[in-house]
Amino acid sequence: MTITTPDALASPDLPLRYKAVRELTEDLAAPLSAEDQSIQSMPDASPTKWHRAHTTWFFETFLLQPHLRDYHVFHPQFGYLFNSYYETVGTPHPRPERGMISRPGIEEVKAYRQHVDAGMERLLTDKPGDDLAALVELGLQHEQQHQELLLMDIKHALWQNPLQPSYADLPPPKPTTAASLSWIEHPGGLIEIGHAGTGFAYDNETPRHKVWCEPFALANRLVTNGEWKAFIEDGGYQRPELWLSEGWATVQEQGWKAPLYWDHTGDEAFTLAGPQAIDPAQPVSHVSYFEADAYATWAGHRLPRESEWECVAAALPTEGAFLNQTRLRPQPAQGKQSPMQMFGDVWEWTASSYLPYPGYQPPKGAIGEYNGKFMVNQHVLRGGSCVTPPHHVRATYRNFFGANARWAFSGVRLAT
Incomplete structure (x- = not known):
């Protein structure tokens, strides 16, 4: 198809x-x-x-x-x-x-x-x-x-479904190699985030406002399946010291041992094309905020704040691996551009709680229920995914899910 x-x-x-x-x-x-x-x-x-x-x-x-x-x-x-x-x-x-x-x-x-x-x-x-x-x-x-x-x-x-049916008949990914991990330094300082100017934006992207950032660095690409396997093999899902308390309780209650859709061997994952071999170079997907935070702790880094993510992304074209039904999966980071994969592939968890910006006012009437009423117990994700329609996201776009949600195409970019 x-x-x-x-x-x-x-x-x-x-x-x-x-x-x-x-x-x-x-x-x-x-x-x-x-x-x-x-x-x-x-x-x-x-x-x-x-x-x-x-x-x-x-x-x-x-x-x-x-x-x-x-x-x-x-x-x-x-x-x-x-x-x-x-x-x-x-x-x-x-x-x-x-x-x-x-x-x-x-x-x-x-x-x-x-x-x-x-x-x-x-x-x-x-x-x-x-x-x-x-x-x-x-x-x-x-x-x-x-x-x-x-x-x-x-x-x-x-x-x-035990029959593991596919949504679409797509060939398995060809083996690839992801670009080397490096860091993009940012001096920090007083920056502005939030939507301004012309074009559509949701109310939760406004008003534009100033934020102070300490100096930071973002990884040039997303965390890969191969890197996540190393986390699993090092006992990542069995080490309570890596996890937030609620996250560890969720791991125990739900029996998490790998990202959602991975089989018990770690060799295959269920995709929209049915079970397929896991490509180590592809970005890891279908991980919760709890898992993203635990991985970042294990790696000796952290998750980016949404202000850090946006001030880097705002300088980039909104291009990436968005919805394309000949693919329907995140793509490995390749090439020499930096940063890579800021848009598309997988939604990127941030360390920021989903809260109103200073001065935020929801629209009047029923439309005001669209975003504001959900500003509690959620974390912000940025950038879009491989099933996000093209032309739908922008650098200021704020997606949000609960910390235990795993069925979204969500992944990890490290910060330090």
Whole structure:
């Protein structure tokens, strides 16, 4: 299967961009059967058809119902079934029970998407004002987030199946060698981080503000599978002195011995193409904050703060190994450029808790529930991954997960 990323995904023409983003979601779901699209493998994940319907609900609820004259809601109960956490627009269906919804089926979800897309085409026929265009853009960025979640979630679901089925038929990676590890020195000082200027950004990326950094250094590339194997062989998962207290308790409770999806031999890992040999040169992926921090301690270094990461990344083009369905895996660091892999491949854990920036104010109304309400018990990740849609991230982008989360394509860059 080959799915290309059309230029329309980055088009300044809003109707064209809307169409391209919506089509990509359907392309991502296309390899999956009705049964595949209905399962939920854990409370943190969601069925594929739910992602398809929820992103549609967003446009119906926040754009079509309030802004399109004579719009008719597709189904009166979909507002309950496919609301995620927006309490100000109604009580959502319980998240852990999304896999219990056998109906609507995937064809009815397709009809729902087509109904809403027809409404959006009408709404976008006349050039929308700035406020409405900004809301459409938020909906598209939201759908791109769910495109990544769709792939994360179905990977976890297929992994649970003893048959180890694949999402896509992809050849195994060719053996490679990663670039040597080196350090990028930064003098520190008073820097500015956060979004400023034109272009889309989430509210949690603002306001731009000053941060003091002591002198630091970042690794020129990500930690590799081969380096992680050395950590395992040195007893990394059996040495409590390397771990935060809660992390060590989680290791004991969950029986962690390696990154998520690695088999017991350390030779194979489950991928979106099914079980494949582990390439030592590829960036390690599917590790939690607890594991990232323990590895950094073992290596004699630490994780970067998000301000350190951003001040280095801000000087670089936003280019890297993003979503490409001929690949769907992180790529080894190769070449002589420095730093490498700041964007794409795997999300990079930082040492920073997910908290509001100084002066942060969530937007008014239901949209204000998008980010601010989650600013507790989470850590920030930066840079995007190999399943992040192209043109979706930037140097100021703040992703966030709980410290024990491992099903995201998350990895490690060291700092010192």
